[in-house]
Amino acid sequence: MADDNENTETRTDGSGPGIVAPDDEVPTWRERKERTQGLSRLTYEYFERSRREDQDLRQESSYVERDVLGFPTWPHELIRNLSLTSFFVGMILFLSATLPPEMMAVADPSTTPEIILPDWYLYWSFGLLKLGPLNPELSILGGEKLMADRTYGVVANIVVVGFIAIVPFLNKGSARRPVEQPFWGAVGVGGVVFAITISALAIKNLLPLDTHLLFDITFLAPIVATLISYAVLKSMREGYMFDLNRRYYRLRPPK
């Protein structure tokens, strides 16, 4: 172990300075007693206990080289997963026993509904078909539009789907939490908000809102959400809990 401590590289077997805190980083008992806030104290004690168990295991056993970093599956992961599973299964049973939904009337295949809409999770695509006001009337064509509004909507679908498809190739960073990369986290928030607003645009004739105002909100709200979430994520990169979590997330395997 002494050899590993002189190595500055975090190693996959859990040794090295990035995993177990060096002696000068380990808080004194006075510092531990001062951390009396409920959740942070609990979290701190949990990680400290895990760190200590990890250290003891590595010092006591001959099983030095470990391939996988992290907490043991049993009991840490399994107890957590089993309790979460039990909770949700119990909630499903409870709700289905207490609040059974009524049986709807059978759909009539011989009549067409007044308003035809796709399922709600496809509203965003339906909304992209309604971008007619964004289709420019080009003066070079004598005020004509380059393509019809419906063609423009289809092209907008291709652009958006194409952008989503290249997102995994844009950034392959190792960040696991939005605070670690505020810019990309904010871009993601903007995308989610745009999905919601463009879905609202798809059902604009059902919403109690002026159509032009809704159209403006559709494109302004994502920008506002992006800026706000960027500021919030930037300001979250401070404090004790961020450092504590960063230490935990350094346990992940290297890229």
Place this chain on the structure above:
Amino acid sequence: MADEFAKGFGILTSAGLIWMVLAGWFNTPTFEAKEYPQLLAPDPANPDTYTAIALELKDGLFWFAILGALTFWVVIPVGRELYAAYASE
């Protein structure tokens, strides 16, 4: 329960869950009505004893969910801040 947020959140969710079930029993004549939303229909007229008890319980749980969460999220933290501020003087 580790901290005040979890206590308030537990009160909000568990009381809200029971409130939702009772409102589904007594204040949701149909899921498809246009004139009033689910869970928020007016109370049934001439309730029998058990229904009246359940309606009272539902009302109490609603305010327990709101006030209980606010107590743990606002009142107790503010009280502690005030106590600490006065104690430090």
